[in-house]
Amino acid sequence: MSTQKRAYKYRCYPTDEQKQMLARTFGCVRFTYNWALRLKTDAFYKEQTRLYYKDLSSRLTDLKKQDEYAWLNDVSSVPVQQALRHLDKAFITFFEGRGKYPRFKKKRSKQSATYTSNAFTFRHGVLTLAKMQEPLALVWSRPLPEGAVPSSVIVSKDAADRYFVSLLVEEDIAHGPPCETTIGADLGLKSFVALSDGEIVGNPRFFQKDEKKLAKAQRRHAKKHKGSKNREKARHTVARIHARIADRRSDFLHKLSTRLIRENQTICVESLAVKNMVKNRSLSKAISDVGWSQFVTLLEYKADWYGRNLVNIDKWYPSSKRCFDCGHIFESLTLDVRHWTCPECGVHHDRDLNAAKNIRSVGLTVLNACGEAVRPGAVKTTSGKTQRSRKPKK
Secondary structure: OEEEEEEEEEEEOOOHHHHHHHHHHHHHHHHHHHHHHHHHHHHHHHHOOOOOHHHHHHHHHHHHOOHHHHHHHHOOHHHHHHHHHHHHHHHHHHHOOOOOOOOOOOOOOOEEEEEEHHHEEEEOOEEEEOOOOOOOOEEOOOOOOOOOOOOEEEEEEOOOOOEEEEEEEEEEEOOOOOOOOEEEEEEOOOEEEEEOOOOEEEOOOHHHHOHHHHHHHHHHHHHOOOOOHHHHHHHHHHHHHHHHHHHHHHHHHHHHHHHHHHHOOEEEEEOOOHHHHOOOOOOHHHHHHHOHHHHHHHHHHHHHHOOOEEEEEOOOOOOOOEOOOOOOEOOOOOOOOOEEEOOOOOOEEEHHHHHHHHHHHHHHHHHHOOOOOOOOOOOEEOOOOOOOOOOOOO
């Protein structure tokens, strides 16, 4: 058993009055975030000073007292205050090198507001937010853990005008039954993943299937007059197509990652620099469509939840070029070559299956610290302590 914070997301159908209150809340949260971001940026570049959360919080209190910004008091103060905390967290992420510089929030993109425990009531499955008289109508697609009490609630609206509620609860998650199965996974474009046991999972190509429909909707949207109702309808159509693509991809990745976590004790994958790979103009669209980063992220936290091992091997390890049978490295292996024969031992290889077997082999070597010849410190595992590979002794 492990105690984890877990978010349960549900579809929400607010009334017209609740939609108006949420719209005002989203607007105040967005304004506060952008206002604070501008203050922090100007203070650093013009005055060479840094503003922190406590400085912005006191300035926000003074701002609310001004008649020009009195409308900030019409909504709950908790989501507005949380916007400053989110900005502070965004800057911490930026300075740690895990994200880009914070950007201004836009009105047409995803909107969200965070309510802490003092800004909502939750009793017997009924959720009521601050400044609202009636509870929100939630679709309980799955039950909450018995006795779970949400510590925070995030209400969001996507570009397709769909409302969602995310409840953050603390849950005791039971580890999966131990098993001896280990597997290597080679991520690709022609097939989404090739497994070392011989299974090949095809690439669904969700974006490619709806690309023509999306292009047609985008052309119609571009021809509409700016500010007109018809343009807003066309924008909504484009957003719904994007949402359909994202939902189908997310559903596919969740189901596949859950199955692999349940069936295997150790999963070995290759670290991919997707940020650099999408710079290839010929493959950028296909790489963005396949969703490698999201898939590895799902494997990471699910492995942590259910007591499994996930090993990431070095991205420079020649998994496709290395013969699994004799270890010979075939130098001239271009992307269009899907099968090749080893010149040393004469074994015929499928490119993806051979890579998956090599990934499994080197991943288990790193996990057991047996000394596979890969770059020191470049391979890590998420099963607890980070384990580094060692070079073999001569």
